[in-house]
Amino acid sequence: MNPIPNAPVHPVARTESLVVTEVGGDTLVYDLLTHRAHSLDAEAARVWRLCDGTRDVAALAAALGATSGATSGGTAEAVTREDVVRFALRQLEEVGLARDVPPPAQAATRLSRRELLGRLAQAGVATLAIPTVLSVVAPTTLYALSSCANRPCYYDSDCCPGSRCVGAGPTPGARLGHCK
Amino acid sequence: MRVTTPGAVPPDAAELRPRLAETSPCLRRLDQRKWTAFRVVEAFGARVGLRSDSAALLARAVARCQAAGARVLGAAPGTTMGGGRDVLVQRLLSLSTGAADAGAGARPALALYDGASRVHLTRDRDALLDEFDAALRVALADTSPTHLFVHAGVVGFGDSAIVLPGASLAGKTTLVRALLALGATYLSDDVAVVDGEGRVHPYATPLAVRADADSPQVPHDASSLGATVGRAPLPVGLVAFTHYRAGATWGPREIGSVGAAALSLLPHTAAVRHDPKRTFTLLGRLLDGALVLSGARGEADACGRALLRALEERRRQRRAASSGARTPAFPLAVDLRLAGSVAAT
Numbered sequence: 431m432n433p434i435p436n437a438p439v440h441p442v443a444r445t446e447s448l449v450v451t452e453v454g455g456d457t458l459v460y461d462l463l464t465h466r467a468h469s470l471d472a473e474a475a476r477v478w479r480l481c482d483g484t485r486d487v488a489a490l491a492a493a494l495g496a497t498s499g500a501t502s503g504g505t506a507e508a509v510t511r512e513d514v515v516r517f518a519l520r521q522l523e524e525v526g527l528a529r530d531v532p533p534p535a536q537a538a539t540r541l542s543r544r545e546l547l548g549r550l551a552q553a554g555v556a557t558l559a560i561p562t563v564l565s566v567v568a569p570t571t572l573y574a575l576s577s578c579a580n581r582p583c584y585y586d587s588d589c590c591p592g593s594r595c596v597g598a599g600p601t602p603g604a605r606l607g608h609c610k
Numbered sequence: 611m612r613v614t615t616p617g618a619v620p621p622d623a624a625e626l627r628p629r630l631a632e633t634s635p636c637l638r639r640l641d642q643r644k645w646t647a648f649r650v651v652e653a654f655g656a657r658v659g660l661r662s663d664s665a666a667l668l669a670r671a672v673a674r675c676q677a678a679g680a681r682v683l684g685a686a687p688g689t690t691m692g693g694g695r696d697v698l699v700q701r702l703l704s705l706s707t708g709a710a711d712a713g714a715g716a717r718p719a720l721a722l723y724d725g726a727s728r729v730h731l732t733r734d735r736d737a738l739l740d741e742f743d744a745a746l747r748v749a750l751a752d753t754s755p756t757h758l759f760v761h762a763g764v765v766g767f768g769d770s771a772i773v774l775p776g777a778s779l780a781g782k783t784t785l786v787r788a789l790l791a792l793g794a795t796y797l798s799d800d801v802a803v804v805d806g807e808g809r810v811h812p813y814a815t816p817l818a819v820r821a822d823a824d825s826p827q828v829p830h831d832a833s834s835l836g837a838t839v840g841r842a843p844l845p846v847g848l849v850a851f852t853h854y855r856a857g858a859t860w861g862p863r864e865i866g867s868v869g870a871a872a873l874s875l876l877p878h879t880a881a882v883r884h885d886p887k888r889t890f891t892l893l894g895r896l897l898d899g900a901l902v903l904s905g906a907r908g909e910a911d912a913c914g915r916a917l918l919r920a921l922e923e924r925r926r927q928r929r930a931a932s933s934g935a936r937t938p939a940f941p942l943a944v945d946l947r948l949a950g951s952v953a954a955t
Contacts, residue, residue, distance in 0.1 A: 449886045449887050449890075451886075451887055451890035451891060451894070452891060453868050453869060453872060453891070453893070453894030453897070454868025454869065454894060454897065455867075455868065455869075455899065456867055456868055456869025456870075457869070458869055458871075458872060458873075458894075460741070460882070460886035460887075460890065462886075464615055465883055467873060467876055467882070467886070467890075468873075469867070469869030469870055469872065469873045470869070471869065502931075517782075525666060562867075562869055564869070564873050565873075566873050566876050566877060568876060568882045568883050569877050569878075569879070569880075569882070569883075570883060571752050571877070571880040571884075572753050573881075574676070579771045595819055
């Protein structure tokens with residue numbers, strides 16, 4: 431079924447198959463399905479936790495204002511807060527932590543971090559931070575601890591990606607080389 | 611952790627025969643080989659079994675374990691299982707000289723097995739033992755219930771540690787050596803072992819020194835380089851992500867967010883896939899209060915001096931903060947520029 435155009439969308443935070451830990455004011459999230467780790471700063475984490483499927487962007491922005499203790503600002507501030515929510519939602523969706531995220535308000539305006547900072551400055555909103563979501567792929571133990579360099583080898587395939595086997599030969603298997 | 615003096619093996623240690631809780635057809639086939647020497651070593655709460663068809667080769671492997679801080683288990687009460695002399699281990703490393711497999715006139719190939727998997731085949735004993743070091747590290751990192759292993763060089767300076775995470779060829783050993791020459795104590799060349807309080811323990815295997823990028827690594831004892839080996843765990847004062855770039859001057863940026871710093875450490879951290887909750891918690895404790903810097907460096911000596919100054923400055927700030935005095939914001943860039951270590955921007 432196609433969604434109704436312009437109907438309010440209620441983002442939902444993914445909660446299953448995740449390990450969530452708070453460290454030093456940031457929220458670390460481990461995705462057990464993709465083996466990716468994410469770091470959500472306080473602002474991104476607040477948006478993520480508010481995505482319970484009952485709030486659209488405007489309601490999320492209002493709730494974000496309430497949880498951050500901001501006083502009710504003018505229209506400009508409310509619009510800017512919605513931009514911040516959209517910015518956070520886009521990042522959360524990209525890393526698979528949220529679904530049912532609305533498209534950007536205008537198709538051509540996917541705000542960059544710099545543009546969002548500019549809008550915040552224009553609106554004179556000093557209490558809002560730019561939400562940040564960082565991600566890395568978690569390594570296997572072998573990959574994390576291996577010393578690829580100097581590993582004995584016969585073929586390039588014996589070495590880690592990006593390394594080559596030098597000094598082996600002259601026929602395959604005849605003499606060991608080392609990864610470089 | 612009690613560290614057994616290198617070479618000192620409990621007299622009844624050879625009586626213990628390591629075995630894994632689970633077996634497989636492949637492992638049973640490997641078990642049928644003529645293993646003649648056995649040991650069980652324990653470190654960081656993990657127990658690893660060793661066996662070989664050569665007592666001399668196993669003795670050298672045990673010495674490597676002891677250098678890493680492992681102790682050799684004797685047949686003390688409570689260490690035997692099932693009423694026999696078998697000891698359950700979490701990992702089993704087997705070193706084969708290949709003598710039994712070699713045909714007439716053929717030079718035997720040495721092999722290292724982790725469980726039933728052959729992880730290395732060579733004709734060089736030293737190469738086999740180097741690979742054994744790596745396998746032991748991975749075994750401990752995978753199975754330690756209490757400690758976290760991060761691929762990093764570590765030195766102690768005063769009452770705190772400097773952690774230098776990095777992949778191979780990032781120049782960790784060069785920077786560790788430079789810091790040792792500046793008076794730091796040696797904790798590890800290759801792995802930071804983090805306990806439940808976020809402190810880093812010694813894992814003082816010989817430094818793997820390479821004359822240049824194309825040369826093989828040659829092990830050097832830290833003491834032979836004139837350095838003192840640290841014996842006690844230390845809290846982390848500084849984490850520095852560096853990579854060598856010819857001609858670069860050390861102009862680091864500070865990673866202020868604990869989450870971002872933890873994510874930067876993650877590619878160098880073992881066992882995160884097994885236990886992400888514990889990994890995140892221990893990384894958070896390691897980073898608690900630590901200064902985290904990142905950047906390209908030129909010569910190791912200049913970078914080492916700048917790191918020690920940065921650590922001293924962080925200590926001064928923390929002392930001032932704990933005494934309630936007002937301090938200015940961290941003047942890292944100013945200090946380093948005064949020392950001529952940061953390029954004008």
